[in-house]
Amino acid sequence: MGKKRSGGGLTGPQQAAKFLGVSVLSGVVLAGIAIPGAGALGLAAKGTVEGFDEIPANLKTPPLSQRTTILDSEGGLIATVYSRDRQVVPLTAISPYMQKAIVAIEDSRFYEHGAIDLKGILRAVNRNAQEGGAAQGASTLTQQYVKNVFVEEAGDDETKVREAQEKSLGRKIRELKYSIQVEEELGKKKILENYLNITYFGQQAYGIESAAHRYFSKPAKDLTLDESALLAGVVQSPSRFDPVNDSQEAMKRRNIVLQRMADMKDVSQAEADAAKLKPIQLKVTKPKNGCITAVKGAGFFCDYVRNTFLDDTAFGKTREERAKVWNQGGLTVRTTLDPQSQDSVNDSIKDHVDQDDKVATAVTLVQPGTGRVLAMGQSKPYGFGKNETQINFSVDKKMGGSNFGFPTGSTFKAFVAAAAIERGTPPTQSYPSPNEMDYPSPVQTCGDKPWVNTAQDQVKNETESERGPYGMKEAMAKSVNTYFVEMISDTGLCPVTEMTTKLGVIPANGTKLPEVPAIALGTEGMSPLTMANAYATFANRGVYCTPVAIESITDSHGKALTVPKSKCDRAMTEKTADTINTLLLGVVDSGTGQQSGLTDRQSAGKTGTTDSRYNAWFVGYTPNMAGATWVGSGGAKQVSMENITIGGQYYDKVFGGGLPGPIWKQAVSGALSGREAPSFTTVNIPDSASPAAGGKPNTGKPNKPGNPGRDGKPGDGQPGGQQTAGGATAAGATAAGGTGNAGGTNPFPGISIPPGLIGGREQ
Numbered sequence: 224m225g226k227k228r229s230g231g232g233l234t235g236p237q238q239a240a241k242f243l244g245v246s247v248l249s250g251v252v253l254a255g256i257a258i259p260g261a262g263a264l265g266l267a268a269k270g271t272v273e274g275f276d277e278i279p280a281n282l283k284t285p286p287l288s289q290r291t292t293i294l295d296s297e298g299g300l301i302a303t304v305y306s307r308d309r310q311v312v313p314l315t316a317i318s319p320y321m322q323k324a325i326v327a328i329e330d331s332r333f334y335e336h337g338a339i340d341l342k343g344i345l346r347a348v349n350r351n352a353q354e355g356g357a358a359q360g361a362s363t364l365t366q367q368y369v370k371n372v373f374v375e376e377a378g379d380d381e382t383k384v385r386e387a388q389e390k391s392l393g394r395k396i397r398e399l400k401y402s403i404q405v406e407e408e409l410g411k412k413k414i415l416e417n418y419l420n421i422t423y424f425g426q427q428a429y430g431i432e433s434a435a436h437r438y439f440s441k442p443a444k445d446l447t448l449d450e451s452a453l454l455a456g457v458v459q460s461p462s463r464f465d466p467v468n469d470s471q472e473a474m475k476r477r478n479i480v481l482q483r484m485a486d487m488k489d490v491s492q493a494e495a496d497a498a499k500l501k502p503i504q505l506k507v508t509k510p511k512n513g514c515i516t517a518v519k520g521a522g523f524f525c526d527y528v529r530n531t532f533l534d535d536t537a538f539g540k541t542r543e544e545r546a547k548v549w550n551q552g553g554l555t556v557r558t559t560l561d562p563q564s565q566d567s568v569n570d571s572i573k574d575h576v577d578q579d580d581k582v583a584t585a586v587t588l589v590q591p592g593t594g595r596v597l598a599m600g601q602s603k604p605y606g607f608g609k610n611e612t613q614i615n616f617s618v619d620k621k622m623g624g625s626n627f628g629f630p631t632g633s634t635f636k637a638f639v640a641a642a643a644i645e646r647g648t649p650p651t652q653s654y655p656s657p658n659e660m661d662y663p664s665p666v667q668t669c670g671d672k673p674w675v676n677t678a679q680d681q682v683k684n685e686t687e688s689e690r691g692p693y694g695m696k697e698a699m700a701k702s703v704n705t706y707f708v709e710m711i712s713d714t715g716l717c718p719v720t721e722m723t724t725k726l727g728v729i730p731a732n733g734t735k736l737p738e739v740p741a742i743a744l745g746t747e748g749m750s751p752l753t754m755a756n757a758y759a760t761f762a763n764r765g766v767y768c769t770p771v772a773i774e775s776i777t778d779s780h781g782k783a784l785t786v787p788k789s790k791c792d793r794a795m796t797e798k799t800a801d802t803i804n805t806l807l808l809g810v811v812d813s814g815t816g817q818q819s820g821l822t823d824r825q826s827a828g829k830t831g832t833t834d835s836r837y838n839a840w841f842v843g844y845t846p847n848m849a850g851a852t853w854v855g856s857g858g859a860k861q862v863s864m865e866n867i868t869i870g871g872q873y874y875d876k877v878f879g880g881g882l883p884g885p886i887w888k889q890a891v892s893g894a895l896s897g898r899e900a901p902s903f904t905t906v907n908i909p910d911s912a913s914p915a916a917g918g919k920p921n922t923g924k925p926n927k928p929g930n931p932g933r934d935g936k937p938g939d940g941q942p943g944g945q946q947t948a949g950g951a952t953a954a955g956a957t958a959a960g961g962t963g964n965a966g967g968t969n970p971f972p973g974i975s976i977p978p979g980l981i982g983g984r985e986q
Contacts, residue, residue, distance in 0.1 A: 287311055287375060287421055287430070289553035289779055293517075293525055295560040296595075296774065302517035302525045306550040308437075308510060309429040311779065314416040317431055318446040322415060323489040324455035328480045330364035331487055333415070337406055339363060339399060365402045368418040373398075375421060419443075424454055425461030427510040438466065440506040448490060449498040452480040470503050477503070515606055520569040522605025523615040523623075524560055524596070528772050530622045532556075537787045553779025559772050564588050564598035564848075567893025575870045575886045576602040576854065578610045582869060583857035584883070585616035586890050587751040588850040591759040594768035594789030596752065597848070598894065603857060616857055617751045619731045628731025628748030629853055632831025632879060633702040633815075634842045635745035637758070637803055640699065640707075642722035643714040645799045650806065650908045654709040656691025656698065659683035663712035668738040674716065682708045682744070696908045699806045700814030702830065704744060711743040719743075725794035726757040726767055745831055745840075751851040754842045759849035761807070761827070764904065765800035766793050798906070805905040811843070819843055819884030821892055824900035828887070830879030836864040841883035843891070846901040850891055852883040 290305035314322070326333045362370070377386070405414060424434035434454055435443040446454070456476035457464045466473035478499045485495035514525035532538055532549055539545035548554075568586045576584040585601040603612045618624040644650060660683075664676035684690075684704050691706065698706035711719055716738040723729075723736055730736060731750045752770060760767040768791040776784040807827035811820035815830040819841050828843025838855035854869070854877065856862045864877035874882065 286551055286553070286779070288551045290433075290512075291549070291552040291554040291556060293528060293556045293558060295519075295521075295558060295562050295565070297562055298557070299562055300518065301521050301558065301560065302514055303511060304513050304525070304529070305552050307429045307552075308427050308433045308512060309420070309552075310432040310436075311420045311430065311553070312432045312443060314412055314419075315444075317416075317419055317443045318451055320448045320451035320490075321419070321431060321443060321446050321454065323487075324448075324451040324480055324484060325419065325458065326364065326415070327483045327487045327489055328455050329367065329458065330362075331483065333364050334411055336363065337403070339366070339402065362398075363402065364418055365405055365414050366398050368414055368421065369398050369401045369405060371418070371421045371423075372401075422458055423461055424457050425465050426467060426507075427512070436508055437510070438505055438507060440508045448494065449477065449481070449501045452484065452498065453477040453503065456480045466503050466505060467507060474503055517605065519560075519562065519565045520572075520600050520604070521560060521565055523601060523617060524558070524565075524599040524772070526605065526613070526615055526623050527596070527599065527618055528556060528558055530618075531772050534621065535787055537785055554784075555777045556773060557775045559590075559595035559597065559774055560599075561588075561597040561894070563896070564890075564894035565600065567896075568598040568600040568890045570893060571886050571889035572600050572602050574889065575882065577870050578602055578604065580869050581862045581867065582855055582864060583616060584852065584854045584886060585751050586850060586852045586886060587617045587755045588848060588890065588894055589752070589755045589759050589770060591762035591844065591847060591849055592766070592768060592791070594756065594759075594770045594791070595774075596770055596772045598850075598890070599752070612857065614857065616853065619729075619733065619750050619753065621733060624731055624750050625748075625857070626732060628750045628753075629838045629840075629855055630747060630833045631745035631749050631754060631840055631842075632833045632838065633704075633707075633745060634754060634829045634831035634840045634851075634879070635747075636699065636702065636707045636743060637761070637807060637829050637842075638723050638726065638728060639711050639714070639719055639743045640695065640806060641726075641761075641795055641799055641803050642718040643710050644802050645722065645795045646714055646718050648710070648714065650695050650802050650906070652710070653692045653694045654698075654706050654713075656684075656689075656693045656703050656706040656709065658687060658690045658705070660705050660708070662708060662740050666712045666740055667715040667717065669717035669720065670738075674739055680741070682741075694910070696806055696809055696910065699829075700809045700812075702810075702815050707743045708740055711740050716740070716742075722794070723757075725792070726760055727769065728753060728757050745833065751853050754840070755849050755851035758828070758842045758844050758851070760794050761800050761803045762844040762846050762849050762903075763800075764797045765795040766791050797904075801904045801906050802908070804903045805908055807843075808903065808905065815878075815880045816841060816843070816884055818880050819888050821845065821888060821895075823892075824895065825902050826891070827903065828884075830884060832878040835861070836877055837861045839864065839877050839879045839881075839883050841879050841887045843884075843887050845891070845895065846903055847899065848891055848895055850887055850894075852887040852890070854883050854886070 287309060288305070288307040289309045289311055290303050292303055293301045295301055373386075409417070420430040420432075422431070423429055424431070424437070426434075426437050428434040428437040431443045431454065434457075435441055435446055435450075438454065439446070439450055453466060453473060453476075456473065456479065457466070459476075463469070464473050464476045481490075481495040481498050484490050485492045490498075514522045514529065517525040529549065533542055533545050535545070539548055568588065572584055572586060576582070580602065583601060583603045586598070587596065588598040589596050599615075599617050601616050603610060603616075605611065605613065607613070613623070614625055615623045616625060616629075619628065620626055643652070659681060662676045662680045662682060665673035666675075667673050682704050685702075689701065689703055689705075691703070693701070693703050693706050695706075697703075719742070720736050720738060728736070728749065730747050731753070732748065736742060736747060756770045757767075768789045771787070771789045773786050776786055778784060804827055807829055808825065810816040810829055811826055816828050819828055819830070820826050824845055826843055826845050828841055831840035831842070832838070833855075838853065840851065840853050842849075842851040844850065854864070865875065867874055867877065869877070869882065
């Protein structure tokens with residue numbers, strides 16, 4: 224007999240480990256249990272007790288993955304997302320019937336044995352020897368819990384999951400040793416609590432709380448005797464004993480559990496018999512996971528929140544680390560989504576564009592000065608079915624958007640003007656602005672090599688009547704292409720690209736904005752969020768704020784995580800911003816955006832339409848809200864929006880002011896209903912010269928029915944026709960340097976002319 228060391232012998236756990244090691248390695252303890260068909264002598268030891276001792280003693284228990292709840296700014300539920308649908312609850316929140324049922328059927332001697340149940344092992348060995356296979360196992364509840372920990376740690380890695388579940392001697396030895404540690408450190412009640420929270424109950428339900436909600440639409444604390452027995456029976460084989468798909472098998476298994484509870488004196492025989500007679504009465508709540516379940520049409524906003532989390536280093540150094548935190552779940556994410564704004568966006572989209580139309584629309588609203596994304600919606604819903612998509616048209620490619628974004632047309636002209644004014648160009652600047660011209664050449668770039676028009680590219684205005692010279696105010700209102708090409712050529716490309724960088728105007732595919740004069744006409748693909756947030760800078764008097772969608776996050780323990788805030792930097796002087804605001808007020812007062820102007824407050828904005836009418840935009844704002852509306856082809860096939868029916872209305876030509884503008888108007892009107900109506904700070908911009916003699920006059924021909932207006936090519940054409948309702952207030956027109964007549968210039972100074980009485984400009 225070996226000598227004891229000075230200071231005492233082995234501790235209880237050490238003695239158990241020693242005994243267990245000897246037993247395992249001599250092929251007795253695990254005979255017929257870990258490996259089917261193996262007899263008592265079939266697992267001869269290949270090592271020694273030292274091999275057992277080399278196994279690490281500390282079981283690292285990963286946090287259990289749980290559902291994450293995404294809320295709007297008022298605390299309303301947007302969506303529930305999870306990698307595993309689980310809600311961890313304490314033992315006190317679990318029905319005593321459930322606690323007794325799981326112990327009775329899975330480990331009836333749970334409170335009597337230690338980490339291993341030697342009586343159970345011997346019983347299993349004897350039974351398996353008689354059956355000639357692995358008819359009965361002997362894993363304790365503690366051992367099952369440890370195995371589930373390994374499975375949980377494996378996550379979605381199929382290889383690791385198989386390793387965690389493999390029927391091997393090595394895995395069983397490791398499982399047994401960790402069970403000893405768990406018994407010593409946690410105690411029976413905590414082990415039972417952990418087991419009930421980690422175990423899979425089928426139907427995508429992990430843990431007893433989710434299982435109770437899934438099968439009975441109630442919390443685990445309210446489970447009755449028969450319900451508890453049913454769920455306890457499912458654990459052994461969630462697919463075989465699934466009460467949803469096979470109620471007969473589930474009932475047989477439930478009744479076995481009930482009888483076992485009676486045998487263990489957990490309930491009386493009479494109680495068990497009465498419960499056996501009850502039919503299975505489920506009240507199933509279908510699994511709801513992911514942004515596809517989002518309410519208020521906020522599936523794409525939900526997806527944007529997820530991508531924001533995965534993209535921000537504040538939540539982990541690498542994307543893999545951040546994905547692990549997100550998939551682990553248990554988070555409560557409060558977002559910036561404003562319910563009123565989101566409802567208004569949804570209503571406007573439904574009123575103008577149908578889900579099954581050939582084209583789609585996307586609308587995004589943001590708050591100037593904070594960068595808070597208030598609403599995000601589109602006509603093709605989030606999903607996998609017909610006329611559904613998972614592409615978020617409102618955001619850049621890396622955030623789940625389209626590959627290239629959408630060319631913005633004349634909405635880009637505001638950035639060219641801002642760069643020129645910031646550089647010192649006066650807002651009265653006049654250019655010849657012929658109807659058609661070659662791109663000026665050379666044009667200075669940010670480098671030493673200027674851009675040269677080697678291909679002799681040309682640019683033209685929408686109609687023959689658009690002939691200069693024009694001043695900036697009239698050129699912006701009419702969206703004169705040649706004016707802004709002359710402006711960008713005069714200003715140089717570098718000031719424009721520097722300005723767009725400050726405004727966060729980066730192509731949706733993440734590439735650099737090319738240094739070519741054609742960018743003045745919006746040739747590069749952008750996302751609605753990018754455009755809305757850039758225009759919010761004008762509303763914020765020149766200060767750009769990065770967009771944010773997350774206000775706060777708490778983890779499963781209620782601990783607040785650090786959430787990045789919007790970063791605000793000055794992109795231009797207040798005077799430059801005020802000048803742009805004045806110019807864009809004129810667009811909705813008397814220019815191409817008349818159908819877009821709000822009636823109860825000042826609003827400014829810019830229309831945009833691209834070549835072949837593949838895309839049409841309106842980007843507009845008030846001092847306290849900015850938004851972008853895009854209409855166009857969401858798929859690989861480009862659809863020309865001519866002679867087309869959208870939302871049940873026929874259009875011979877779609878343009879920025881005729882469809883995106885009204886969508887924006889309705890969305891923003893509802894979003895701001897009942898909210899303050901601040902005014903812009905404007906500047907006085909004197910009228911400039913009219914088109915030079917010899918130019919063709921505006922004919923003022925009305926449009927065909929169903930065609931609210933006309934423009935075309937990059938830039939919006941000369942408006943002409945009858946004024947319609949929806950123009951800006953007289954105060955807005957006056958602020959923009961006009962006469963207060965939203966229909967156009969009053970030819971009779973001093974005489975008040977009712978709107979619509981004389982020929983105005985077409986919207």
